[in-house]
Amino acid sequence: MIAPLAPPFAPLNERPGSPLYRQLYDRVLAAIAAGTLSPGDRLPSARALSKELGVARGTIELAYSLLTSEGYLLALGQKGTVVNPELQKPLASASTLPVSSKVIEDSPDALWRPPQLLPFQMGVPALDEFPRKIWARLGARYLRGMRLGDLDYPAPHGLPALRSAIASYLQVSRGIDCGAHQVFITSGWRSSLSLIAHTLLQPGERAWVEDPGYPTTRQVLRQFGIELEAVPVDADGMAVEHAIARSHAAKVVMVTPGHQSPLSMALSLPRRQLLLEWAARNNAWIVEDDYDGEYRYVSRPLPALASLDRNGRVLYAGTFSKVLFPGIRLAYLVVPQTQVAAFERVGRALFSANSPSITQTLVSEFIAEGHFTRHIQRMRRLYNERRALTIEALERSLPGGMQVERSPGGMHIVLRLPEGVSDIAMAEQLLANGMSVQPLSRWALASRPQSGLLLGFTNCATAARGEQLGALISKALS
């Protein structure tokens, strides 16, 4: 049935501080909470609702895609959008995981990389599908036409053409309103984070980091003498309200709002807004690590947290490692307008855009000629397939009762292991069988790490390999 979305449809009115998409988002959530909308109920199409409410279709789609990404709605393609049938528990309890904020040391070997490419390795895109011919053509053209300036030191903050191509891309694809002068090229996430730390942070200041979260982020911050405070994540992402209530004030918040790293849920809109308001009130910085924001399978990619920032508190970090290939060593940072001068000064002193001209030029041409958008779209379809076949193969071959989490996006699957099973031992055993998975517990900062495996499905995933992996895990568990 088509669910009544508070009929007769009350009109939405633009109000300061409450954009239309947010009003619609709140209304749908309220309807689900009140039981007006039940699990399985179908929502009006964006087109129909747009007509009904007299607002742009994009506004409706934005609200729907946020709700979909947060798991409240389910997009069924031609069949429309329904309230997630698996939605059982009342909304109010979504963010009530126990919180233990505390600074803990990482194990030094938190990074888990085999020396060569293996199946299920995390964070590696489909290298076999990278358009190497197009790349070789662009490269040969660049090399033939190289000018003297191409041999000189690259521009201190990155090639102007690349900065401007990135700004346009972010505007269209991630909803970030920025100019090329706000984009700073770096050679990877470490370099981006180092540039931020050099420019905005002082030793002894505090950062909130997600727990579990990306070990490299913690490692870099520690190198700068930053104190870490672990903030747990639940179904709505980083537990922002708990951190605000119970943690020491932070100078910077490290967050992965698109797909939490590594658990893959999106940061909910209320938490996004709470975090932005808190940062503005406290003059704190938010670093949005959008490492694989391009890859969502259930709906359009979420707009970036940075797109909601009205107070210039968000630093947005993107990378080409996941959408092109890791060997390119190119990433970027978008800084608030007010911080451009400071980043220019520090970036020049650090020589932070320390990437060769050839890769910067190739990427800027790859974007400008439209290959980039096409490649992302193609990979999104491909990864959706590889994700489905990996999950299906695992479900066929894993012991009954083990469930694979279906995250709305990202490049890996989280497979929880039964209580008491060591994910580290399991990962080592799988590595001995030529399969590289990461143990979830290594991403934990708090005292009681969860046991699970992180399985990359984007590179070299086949049904046969998925079954092989499932069989190996079954055998190890039995």
Place this chain on the structure above:
Amino acid sequence: MIAPLAPPFAPLNERPGSPLYRQLYDRVLAAIAAGTLSPGDRLPSARALSKELGVARGTIELAYSLLTSEGYLLALGQKGTVVNPELQKPLASASTLPVSSKVIEDSPDALWRPPQLLPFQMGVPALDEFPRKIWARLGARYLRGMRLGDLDYPAPHGLPALRSAIASYLQVSRGIDCGAHQVFITSGWRSSLSLIAHTLLQPGERAWVEDPGYPTTRQVLRQFGIELEAVPVDADGMAVEHAIARSHAAKVVMVTPGHQSPLSMALSLPRRQLLLEWAARNNAWIVEDDYDGEYRYVSRPLPALASLDRNGRVLYAGTFSKVLFPGIRLAYLVVPQTQVAAFERVGRALFSANSPSITQTLVSEFIAEGHFTRHIQRMRRLYNERRALTIEALERSLPGGMQVERSPGGMHIVLRLPEGVSDIAMAEQLLANGMSVQPLSRWALASRPQSGLLLGFTNCATAARGEQLGALISKALS
């Protein structure tokens, strides 16, 4: 006349701690000091002396080239080698400049780079002479044959083929006995120095730095909380014996033994050995910044300081910015055998070899196919010419009495300005006329900086430009 080198030639005997070339070096110096060899005297040819003394010709050539680079001898090509006719003052006084060691702040704008390539810019090789066709051919071949592994993260310490090509090159060309596993790839001098600081240094420890010296070196060390102690340089390079006698003990010594940066003299052999002995006794590190060691015009390139190191105290840093082109962002570090494991651990954690696979592969093939050695030889000849025509043009156009220093190597000329003339004002005036020179005073750390201009002659140098520069300086001085 052919000078009598202590005839009848006393035989040289291999003794521990005193290699043959060192014995010969000492003997020639003693002969000059005693007046047995006078300014202008011709020395026996390496071939003749090798026969006479029964030692390898290379041994003789090594001693001669050290003495030549230190200014005691002059190589006249076909005409043989003579005692430098300009050698007037007794040797004992060579190292007695007044020493003032003290920690002083850099001005923040110590780096002086115009936005585009201008004549006389320092540290820029002859970009017009870079073999772009060969480079494009290697690049196109690489791009056509790219394999999946080329798209993955580069190996943590650098591409194995590149590390091994560098080790072979250093063995042959710089006399450094090292294996590929001791070579760590980085993306520039800053990255190399950061890797050293992360691995070997602690905040609060002290570094001796040459004064004047490279501002970037000081800047990076300060970022790591290293205390700087200025050590003056004189005609024999860094005043090592004064630093040992008068300075606080250092954990690390930053030195440019090949051509002092920026004054271009070589560190004398006695000082090299004194520094090595002192470092071994005090468990201190020596960082040899061999930024342009390939470019000597009066003799063969000097062997690196690292080639004399028997106690594993020297870290040797090289770069491809000066021998290929700066836009390539590739450099390397050779670490002592005992420190390999520590550098591997830290390098992996920092992901220090953060350079794309394409540039690493191209350089390794450029070296392996012999283009590298040919290019260096070609550039050495070209730079020698450009240096000569620049000096001649300046001498034609500068006011009488102003002398251009003839350093034995490097990529720039030092032009001292008369007492009281501001080199910063002069450099700004020249920049307004489209010529980029660096003011020497910006390289100073001690209280009384010398006034002078540093003129790069390797890129876009012509006689006309030299005369134009000389005329502009003359006009400014009059």
